[in-house]
Amino acid sequence: MNSLRSTLVLAALSATFAGTAAGHDGGHHGGIATGPGRLVKAPFDIVHTRISTAGNLAIFHMAVSGKAGASRPAKSGQRAGSSVFSYVWPTSLDPAVVGFEAKAGILAFAVTAHPDFDDTPLFDENGDGKPDNDGGVWHSHWVVLQADAACGADALKVVDIPAGAKPRLPKTWPGLPILIDSPGWAPTFRGASVEVRVPFDDIGIVQAGRFDGVTAALRVNASVHEPLLCVVDVFKVASGDLSLPGKVDH
Template sequence: MKLSTLTATLALVIGGTALADENHAIHQDGAIISSADASKVADFDILAAHAHRNGDTVTFHMTTNGSAGTSVPAATGEVGGSDVWSYVWPTSLDPSAVGFEGGTGILAMAATSHPDFDDTPLFDENGDGDPANDGIEWHSHWVVLTPTEACGPDALAVRDIPEGSTPKLPATWPGFPIFLDSP
């Protein structure tokens, strides 16, 4: 299997420390590390994750047991119920740091692929001249995570926006009823 590292870089100051549990260790460079697990799909078997800052640029790193970003979900032809695959880096920043309502959950950087919709209308990720068909291309988002019982105990999911509510959202919110930013 091919070991690979996926990185996402953006200009934002970030602070905080890595968290670990009994199944993960913190490497001296601050990365959370984990042993390979043959029962997992290799490109989603995360071996290490960390972020580092150089001035006002933060680079998020994730090392996988296979080629990160190789797999993408199959298209269903529908937005509702379609698959979204992600690599996610939770941060210690308050969601207000990127324009969400403050105190609403855990701000995370996510690299995602989803072939049934395009939620990054400002960019043409695949370079074909159509900025509305790029969802399958791996791209980044800010999301706000909250505990979600529907996903199982101790699971996190992107925070829903209840119908009729009007929380503060970033200017590049794509209009989906979740705390998602498409900068």
């Protein structure tokens, strides 16, 4: 966690934003409120991050200073070297909660867009009858993160699955050799906010957790295990130090 935290702190400082403590919400209820960032692009300039619950649903919410979802990566024409833009909620939850191996890394919920490849083979997000051509449509994932110097000093990756390994994986794992799940929970964008409603069998586990908010770009590497998916640009960290100060509202 220390190397992960240092990466995100440096990115947050370079964005020169003024953060506020959780609880001082600047007009938003609960969660983590954050001052606008002078150098952060408005669609990724986090001003409020929240996880709340209603019945068996966990509601992941993020608001930015501009229009959420307005910016997506340019299509490059090939998967290797292509970009992924993301809204991310790192959590204190054990990856086993959603079907990965226990203690495999940092479990995060993410809303992503990447027009050069599709990683939701069970779902047809754009409604054209083809489930393999809609990676550019905003969609959701669970991912497990770890720091890896192969991505850069103190940089992060989505955890790779070594060749021949057979780890525990969620039923909706999309077949990529990384710890990623494609559960099909559709994000809703309204003006400055993005929100996703995620059902849980045991909502109490979520209610006991902590969280943070991050906006970032990732890059797909040409070689499968170099690693495959690296975080290459952190736009903003809600707390400023990835201390996971957010308490789930319930």
